[in-house]
Amino acid sequence: MAEQEPTEIEEPARRRPGRPSLSNEELLDKALDLFLEKGFAGTSIDAICAAASMAKRTVYARYGDKESLFKAALTRAIDDWIVPIERLREQESEDLETSLMRIGEILVSNVLGPAGLRLLRLTNSESVTMPEISQENVRRGTEPTLRYLAGLFRRRLGDENGEFPEAEEAAQAFLNIVVGGPASNAAWGMQMEMESVKRHTRYCVRLFLHGVLDEAAMSARNDTGQLRRLLRDAEDRLGEARARIDEAVRLVRD
Known part of the structure; x- marks a missing residue:
């Protein structure tokens, strides 16, 4: 029987590379x-x-x-877009104004950066029909920043017990005054030079800080004035009570 020649084994067809x-x-x-x-x-x-x-x-x-x-x-x-809270904490120093300047510059630069502008324009254009996207933006981006700022103000502006009742309002005011203006301008397509942004940030931080300090000082003065009125009233009542006691003693002796 004749020996069969080995048949050539066909290689399987190679798959063409698909799109990555x-x-x-x-x-x-x-x-x-x-x-x-x-x-x-x-x-x-x-x-x-x-x-x-x-x-x-x-x-x-x-x-x-x-x-x-x-x-x-x-x-x-x-x-x-979110600025990590740890990065904001790293800007704190012994001087509160310097700390707020650094924090303000980071937040303003962040909202005016490419990621911030893209998110700002997208949420502004779609939030009417999809309000949940703005709510998500606030929940994940703005609220942690507000909590951090409120805590910072309690630590640096609060009394000996760390009490500062207006901490949340102060945090919201800081964002509105320092960051809100540039964000609003950007949303309307207005561009600001970086030097103008820095000058705006410095001015607004000082405006905010001295306004808060003046408000705290005024509140303290009001509290002091109220305490003095209470002390005077107590002294008057004590004087009246002593006069009555003296009158009662005199009647008993007579």
Whole structure:
């Protein structure tokens, strides 16, 4: 029987390389750019998939629908924007005004940076139809900063027991005065030179701080005045009581 020649084994066909899969962070960045450019209603999943070079089924598998994708993109934007409280604490020094200057400069620079402006414009444009996005922004970004500032004011402006009843109001006023102006200007498309931003921050910090100190001094003066009135009233009542006792003693002796 003739020996059969060995047959050549065919190599399996190689799979063509597919499109590389973007990371979640890259997908969310692409989606966020489109949401910012065209708004939530004007942005389609098809457009996001095209921008990300990703199959629609992959996007749906990751996020389910456009609203979930939008909220995930917004959450990432908030995470990029938030200033860690530890960084604010690092700016504290023995001098409160210097501390507030440093803290104010960080917060203003943060809101005017690319991540801050992107988040500001996006929340402003969509918060009417989706108010929960502004609420999430406040809950995760603003509220921790307010709590930190209120604690700082209690430590530095409170009495010997650390009591400062207006701490929360002072924290909100600080953000409104120091950060709110530049943020409002940016939301309306107004640009400020960095030197103008620094000058604005310095002025507003001094305006806030001396206003708070004057208010505290006035409150202390009011408390002192009220205490003095109470002491005078007590002395008058004590004098009347002594006069009555003397009169009673005289009657008993007579």
